[in-house]
Amino acid sequence: xxxxxxxxxxxxxxxxxxxxxxxxxxxxxxxxxxxxxxxxxxxxxxxxxxxxxxxxxxxxxxxxxxxxxxxxxxxxxxxxxxxxxxxxxxxxxxxxxxxxxxxxxxxxxxxxxxxxxxxxxxxxxxxxxxxxxxxxxxxxxxxxxxxxxxxxxxxxxxxxxxxxxxxxxxxxxxxxxxxxxxxxxxxxxxxxxxxxxxxxxxxxxxxxxxxxxxxxxxxxxxxxxxxxxxxxxxxxxxxxxxxxxxxxxxxxxxxxxxxxxxxxxxxxxxxxxxxxxxxxxxxxxxxxxxxxxxxxxxxxxxxxxxxxxxxxxxxxxxxxxxxxxxxxxxxxxxxxxxxxxxx
Amino acid sequence: xxxxxxxxxxxxxxxxxxxxxxxxxxxxxxxxxxxxxxxxxxxxxxxxxxxxxxxxxxxxxxxxxxxxxxxxxxxxxxxxxxxxxxxxxxxxxxxxxxxxxxxxxxxxxxxxxxxxxxxxxxxxxxxxxxxxxxxxxxxxxxxxxxxxxxxxxxxxxxxxxxxxxxxxxxxxxxxxxxxxxxxxxxxxxxxxxxxxxxxxxxxxxxxxxxxxxxxxxxxxxxxxxxxxxxxxxxxxxxxxxxxxxxxxxxxxxxxxxxxxxxxxxxxxxxxxxxxxxxxxxxxxxxxxxxxxxxxxxxxxxxxxxxxxxxxxxxxxxxxxxxxxxxxxxxxxxxxxxxxxxxx
DNA sequence: CTGAAAGCGCTAACAT
DNA sequence: ATGTTAGCGCTTTCAG
Numbered sequence: 001x002x003x004x005x006x007x008x009x010x011x012x013x014x015x016x017x018x019x020x021x022x023x024x025x026x027x028x029x030x031x032x033x034x035x036x037x038x039x040x041x042x043x044x045x046x047x048x049x050x051x052x053x054x055x056x057x058x059x060x061x062x063x064x065x066x067x068x069x070x071x072x073x074x075x076x077x078x079x080x081x082x083x084x085x086x087x088x089x090x091x092x093x094x095x096x097x098x099x100x101x102x103x104x105x106x107x108x109x110x111x112x113x114x115x116x117x118x119x120x121x122x123x124x125x126x127x128x129x130x131x132x133x134x135x136x137x138x139x140x141x142x143x144x145x146x147x148x149x150x151x152x153x154x155x156x157x158x159x160x161x162x163x164x165x166x167x168x169x170x171x172x173x174x175x176x177x178x179x180x181x182x183x184x185x186x187x188x189x190x191x192x193x194x195x196x197x198x199x200x201x202x203x204x205x206x207x208x209x210x211x212x213x214x215x216x217x218x219x220x221x222x223x224x225x226x227x228x229x230x231x232x233x234x235x236x237x238x239x240x241x242x243x244x245x246x247x248x249x250x251x252x253x254x255x256x257x258x259x260x261x262x263x264x265x266x267x268x269x270x271x272x273x274x275x276x277x278x279x280x281x282x283x284x285x286x287x288x289x290x291x292x293x294x295x296x297x298x299x300x301x302x303x304x305x306x307x308x309x310x311x312x313x314x315x316x317x318x319x320x321x322x323x324x325x326x327x328x329x330x331x332x333x334x335x336x337x338x339x340x341x342x343x
Numbered sequence: 344x345x346x347x348x349x350x351x352x353x354x355x356x357x358x359x360x361x362x363x364x365x366x367x368x369x370x371x372x373x374x375x376x377x378x379x380x381x382x383x384x385x386x387x388x389x390x391x392x393x394x395x396x397x398x399x400x401x402x403x404x405x406x407x408x409x410x411x412x413x414x415x416x417x418x419x420x421x422x423x424x425x426x427x428x429x430x431x432x433x434x435x436x437x438x439x440x441x442x443x444x445x446x447x448x449x450x451x452x453x454x455x456x457x458x459x460x461x462x463x464x465x466x467x468x469x470x471x472x473x474x475x476x477x478x479x480x481x482x483x484x485x486x487x488x489x490x491x492x493x494x495x496x497x498x499x500x501x502x503x504x505x506x507x508x509x510x511x512x513x514x515x516x517x518x519x520x521x522x523x524x525x526x527x528x529x530x531x532x533x534x535x536x537x538x539x540x541x542x543x544x545x546x547x548x549x550x551x552x553x554x555x556x557x558x559x560x561x562x563x564x565x566x567x568x569x570x571x572x573x574x575x576x577x578x579x580x581x582x583x584x585x586x587x588x589x590x591x592x593x594x595x596x597x598x599x600x601x602x603x604x605x606x607x608x609x610x611x612x613x614x615x616x617x618x619x620x621x622x623x624x625x626x627x628x629x630x631x632x633x634x635x636x637x638x639x640x641x642x643x644x645x646x647x648x649x650x651x652x653x654x655x656x657x658x659x660x661x662x663x664x665x666x667x668x669x670x671x672x673x674x675x676x677x678x679x680x681x682x683x684x685x686x
Numbered sequence: 687c688t689g690a691a692a693g694c695g696c697t698a699a700c701a702t
Numbered sequence: 703a704t705g706t707t708a709g710c711g712c713t714t715t716c717a718g
Contacts, residue, residue: 350711352710352712353711353712364711364712365712365714368711368712368714369713372713396711396712397712399710399711399712400710400712400713401711401712401713403710403711403712
């Protein structure tokens with residue numbers, strides 16, 4: 001049955017049922033101090049009338065918006081417009097939060113032509129909390145939000161004052177080196193992500209790589225490390241070309257991301273290096289392409305679903321006043337395919 | 344300067360400036376019937392106090408929320424969790440709408456445990472309009488929204504009652520065939536997307552393929568068409584394998600999407616077919632991977648940015664009461680790379 | 687050009 | 703268990 005477009009209020013329900021507005025309100029909100037019969041009758045009439053509450057009126061008096069703000073800056077990472085991680089994380093987060101009654105709203109940076117800071121926007125909409133996804137850690141407006149009293153959770157980017165959830169970076173990076181070591185490799189290079197502190201991933205994976213070498217008593221050599229300019233394929237290609245100009249020719253490479261690995265693998269091809277015969281490659285992410293690469297890429301799978309769910313869990317804790325640890329790590333899983341060989 | 348967390352209202356400003364609340368309101372909203380001096384003074388005090396309007400109070404009286412609802416169903420297409428198109432479209436749409444003063448909110452399907460239909464949610468939040476991105480065209484709750492008085496624009500999926508913006512599908516598909524024809528190909532196959540009507544892309548590209556054949560007086564042959572089960576790599580692989588079981592061996596394939604093409608190209612490899620020596624491939628999308636494929640893939644680039652911008656433009660027209668055409672097409676661009684050869 | 691009064695839809699605090 | 707009163711912050715008449 002389709003309802004008319006004119007708004008029906010609790011007063012309409014009150015009039016029809018003969019009860020007062022507050023009583024209707026109580027019934028609708030499932031309060032305790034109300035008769036069972038009364039409640040049923042009111043609920044029935046509300047249903048018949050197609051009553052829908054008014055979030056503005058409700059929010060105005062309760063001061064709770066049931067809104068979670070999303071600060072999502074498109075792509076400072078140079079990946080282009082298709083970053084594969086964030087959409088999934090947001091989606092998992094969304095589903096979890098919605099189940100608890102929250103809706104997600106993108107926080108804008110201006111309001112009807114007039115500029116308005118992110119924090120002002122949060123206040124304007126009275127968001128109950130904010131999820132920061134891949135924003136610039138140095139953006140003053142974002143920092144203003146993280147330093148305010150608005151409950152914030154961050155995914156991917158580490159901010160000083162708030163809790164962050166990311167995939168594990170260090171442990172799997174150590175493991176990557178050890179995995180290659182166990183295959184007999186002794187000269188292992190790292191093509192690292194940008195070290196500009198936007199994302200923890202860049203330096204933490206490099207750190208893990210170094211720790212991995214140390215754990216196997218392999219020497220740390222600068223000439224085996226190339227830092228890519230951006231998290232994209234072109235930069236991966238360029239980094240591989242740079243690596244191969246140097247004297248030491250590694251037998252294996254730990255690459256900081258699959259997208260970069262696309263470029264690295266192309267560079268190998270252009271260099272006449274076949275994978276894994278001439279060189280082994282292990283990477284990070286497990287994106288759509290990894291299993292279709294030639295050869296299929298051995299890589300650590302980031303669990304986007306788990307990251308989003310974890311972020312939601314942390315948000316709910318924060319919202320209910322609980323303490324949340326500053327950094328939460330979600331495990332990744334090694335997906336062994338054919339890009340590494342025993343030597 | 345950092346402001347306190349207690350809310351400052353127009354009454355605070357009124358008290359300090361000595362004007363009344365309505366006057367303050369007028370100044371803040373840049374109304375005409377107010378003195379220049381007065382306005383300046385009020386604005387200054389508002390700024391000093393860190394005044395931020397309250398969207399609930401505002402919305403309650405104006406009945407305008409400055410909210411655009413987003414109906415975004417994750418992935419009925421079987422692409423997995425990384426569909427590369429939608430995030431970009433949403434982002435472009437978002438930027439344009441924000442510049443006009445609107446914010447985007449995801450429309451949920453339940454509210455704090457209680458179920459609430461999509462339309463009810465739209466009413467609850469008083470959204471001024473709704474953008475539907477890749478939702479199931481048969482979902483009754485979505486249809487309820489499209490058939491309501493809520494202004495709706497759809498991207499990608501064609502709904503009966505509302506305006507839809509997509510990339511051009513038919514013309515480029517015709518062109519794909521003609522392009523291959525001009526290269527000397529006469530036996531041209533099509534690996535089509537799912538024909539289940541979720542997305543127009545599936546059947547429109549098939550339609551364009553057929554029209555292309557006809558335009559060059561090539562025979563339509565069913566054995567040169569394989570319809571994939573899903574828009575993913577596995578389905579592409581399977582479809583190619585199926586195609587090659589048949590008697591007629593085409594010299595070229597028009598594949599309905601890049602992601603499917605990943606699978607098709609892998610199947611070629613497994614079949615011992617080298618591209619483009621043995622078979623030419625042309626595709627659709629130009630995703631991140633296409634330029635890194637072996638060989639780099641010739642494909643039609645969808646302009647996600649333009650689609651999002653167009654959707655925003657249509658939404659604004661709708662919001663201001665203008666008529667919007669039922670279907671708007673955004674041009675795609677042929678990116679010639681190395682997967683097709685002259686024979 | 688400015689202000690007084692009223693009201694948007696809802697709920698909190700109390701009284702009955 | 704139910705109703706009365708009041709008020710959330712803002713804007714819209716309409717009077718002056």
